[in-house]
Amino acid sequence: MRFRLILRPHSEPGGFGRPANWFTFHFDTYMRGRPNSGGSSANGFRHMATIDSLSSESETHDEHGHDHDHPAWLAHHFDTPEQQFDSGKLGIWLFLVTEVLFFSGMFCAYAMFRMLRPEVFEGCSQFLNTKLGAINTGVLLFSSLTMAWAVRCAQTEEYKKLVVMIASTLSCAMVFLGVKSIEYSHKWGMGLLPPGSYFYDEANPHPTMQQIVDQHGFSESTAYFLTHSLYYLCAPFALLLVGVFIWLVYSKVTDKQFQYACAKPLLVVCLSFFGGVGLGMVLESGGEHSEHAVAHVDGEHAGEHGDAHAEDHAHEHGDEAGDETHAEADHADAVVASAEGNDVAIELLAESDLNTGAKAMLEAKQAQADMATGQIVPPGVEADLGIHKVERDVQTKRQAGVFFGIYYCMTGVHAIHILAGIGVLVWLLVRAIRHDFNRQYFGPVDYVGLYWHLVDLIWIYLFPLLYLIR
């Protein structure tokens, strides 16, 4: 430990009394390269300090002060790595506190409106696909596991594993966003939007672009965006993918090993987004193409379709209302619907039901039909369901819209946090590949990890609050 003077002489002419150790980094000691025996991809990288050199240096120097104990990764104003780590740790905890309070506003709004209008929340929650929500929960939980593992790897200096763990965390984040973009684009196409732009019409849940323009008064370009939103959501990631691929090829060709080592995992990360999109499509049981087909069909036969639907489900499927998450049940529904409906529209519907997002809507109706509150009835059939008439306005712009307003705010801000997390994780990945971290300097991994876990933690609450309302 350094010694201290109580009395300090000052300002001898030209005398810069400050000791060199406070501000001078001893790069020579800590930056000298040593071939890394473990990582083949690490050859030629900048920071090669292995733990052997680090610990031996710091231990020897601890005995006689800190004169040479200021490695490059220790900021000048900190005395010890531990002080630096503790500062960072407290800092990130405080940041998480701000994050918690930041989200608290939306949780508060959620609680308030759910308390005021429980039936709206119950009714609208049925439009959220529990399967997708559950899968995304699993994905985030897994990414938390890999993140925690990454922290461990940084602490134990398992560099290769560290890179793998950070890359898998990133991939999970991308999968999450991929699934999310399926959810979003599907709802946008159906008009399940905040009250300002809500236009869902259950008689015609998948309107065509032209219908959106004609019936709901949107501009051409907005309508195009709404019906093709998945493309818009995927485009940035596709660009990113292409960019990373070009980078990979370029770094391979020009033999820039470090860049190549960075681009490789990043390519996998970018691909994961599309993996997530695919996963979402499969779970949503259908993809882009069939969705358009359905929209078309629905558009043509909207009238009968709506009627048949409501009656079928009100009468036949009351008991199973809550089980909308089970694919089998859906399948059965579709079959039943087609068997009973007995006309062209229903058959077409049943056919497309097997492979389209209309399924979610079907489930929603079925569930809602059974609920004493939040009944959704298409115009023209209320006679059959008289007792529910009072609540029939649940599914209008100003009613359902409130749920979707909060839904988009909460999941949207959460998704922005995921994006920010991806940003810092990429930075971490590059530094991990550069072998920046060691057992005295693993702070950044730990801090990003804490942030990432908080994002996960918020989703842990968002999932049941939004998807599992009964």
Add this chain to the structure above:
Amino acid sequence: MSTAITSRDPGYPTDRENYLTNSSGILSWIFTLDHKRIGLMYLVGVMTSFAVGGLLALGIRLHLLDPEGWMFTGAEANNIYNQVFTLHGAIMVFLFIIPSIPAALGNFLVPVMLGAKDVAFPRLNLSSFYLWCFGAIFFVSALFSSGLDTGWTFYTPYSTTTDTSVILATLGAFILGFSSIFTGLNFIVTINTMRPPGMTWFKMPLFLWATYATSIIQVLATPVLGITLLLLIAERTMHVGIFDPEFNGDPVTYQHFFWFYSHPAVYIMILPAFGIISELISVHSHKHIFGYRFIAYSSIAIALLGFLVWGHHMFTSGMSSLTTIIFSALTFTVSVPSAIKVFNWLATMYKGSISLTTPMCYAISFIFLFTIGGLTGLFLGTLATDLHLHDTYFVVAHFHYVMVGGTLIAFLGGVFHWWPKMVGKLYNETHGRIASLLVFLGFNLTFLPQFVLGSRGMPRRYATYDPEFAFLHQMSTYGALLLGCGLLYAFIVLMTSLAKGRRSPANPWGGATLEWACTSPPPYYNFERPPVVGDPYDFHNIEWDAQEEKYISTEPERKLVPEETPEEVPAHH
């Protein structure tokens, strides 16, 4: 090095040590990580925005010179007036008062007072300055696009329907919020983990306690403002139906959200001012602060109690009557720690040897004005009287007594107190005192009549008024002009000191806190070794050296501290 020295004086810094001159060129400022330079840049920034906000204030006052409106004419006069008072409020609150003391003076002082080399996260510190700049740019662009006429509170539903640039301004406030959060976060971590050996919690100067309490509020409350403004932007762009009654939102909820931040924000503004006054009173009375622990704890108490009282801004907004009663009762509890501080300051001055320096003039006017501001707050916290006084000039006068009479005066006192430390120059005391007197008189002339106006029923934010109020309004306007002259005078005093001022010794006032132990201006590394920490308010060893015309600290010769590591637990554990 170990020769016996009886007087301890760091002398003057060389150009290479001086933080102002050790590197030069514009880039050395733009990319600086030195907390002192960042603090100075903040100082320039907040003073500029204060000038803008102040000119807008003069515009308001000049317009009110005549019952029908004097300053702005034409068909748009009332709209212009609305925009001017909105921008005055928003700029003063978000760009000036909130960052004034914590970010400008705090940045300069916290590490030096603590005996640390820098704040814990210098890069974050610089980025929070740039966030401040971005926020300011957003405000300026709001000013130049279609203005802003919602009042600084952005209440819905008006803010979701007006066609002025609410989004630009709220984005600005959102960004400024993050600037404020990062500053607060930085200070909490700095004070927790960077204290040198010997600097225990109760050896910290009270300014640091106040900054710490402020930082707690900044970290806890500001994110709620962030989400509120974000939801407001979402409301405007997408109509999410949370705040806008048109889509079944609830405007009262907006007010809850907004005041959950903005009442604690009042303490972000005033707590650091308390800290400054604690320093000023003690140093210029040359007497140990009275009730150190009470002042320290009362800062924390105010910070925490401040979170319980936000509803007093909404007594007439349609809250349930039970809620209003609870909030009213809780509001009175906050007055206790504030009163504790005032009594302790008075007790400190009692039998002290008071030097009536410029900073002390400001400190004394602070006590006077803040007491008026605080006591008039009681009428507004009482339900029955608030129903009468709500949204009148009484409220305007009350919060100006607290914000201007409190925070601005303390800020000025702080600037005059630490100016020699920051720039290494002494200003002209006589002129400084005259300026402070002008500020004091001008301020009272501006706002005392407003109490009367308000209690007689003059509503705030009106561009025109009944002629019966003309005399009081005119008095207020002339007061504002006098206040403006006083502030300009004070500014000129400071600027002339830069050119003509005498070189400042290390300890021009005889302070005992650590910033006076390094040279004026401090070297870029603050302290070559972790400084010796003593009682920050023990003035026994500090004597006036009449020959050299400066304070010196005298001390009996002491030995070196043992070379081995002290056994005590490190401070950041």
Add this chain to the structure above:
Amino acid sequence: MSAHGHSDDGTDFAHPMPLPVLFGVFIALVILTIITVAQASLDLGSYDIAVVMGIATIKACLVAGIFMHLIYDKPFNIIVFLSSFVFVGLFVIFTLSDSKMTSPSFEPKVDEPAATAGM
């Protein structure tokens, strides 16, 4: 501030989590997620929200305690993090209770169902 942190096993102030613990927590989290989804199909009436939030809180504690190392962290950091929930509670409780008390006077705007499907 001293270099006391160096322990004999050379891990300094780092506290690597044993892998079995991490895996155990992950499996517990997945099981809890399955339970939440499964219980959604049961009708628990008004207990429903309590059950769901209870499970979510258990999951949150697992993540915070183990993944975020909170149970091994400095007491001050624990206080800092937990205190945020105190303030959230304060905020939400005041706002909600006021909103609940004033809700009878809150008349929702109701609009007719969106344009019907007759095209």
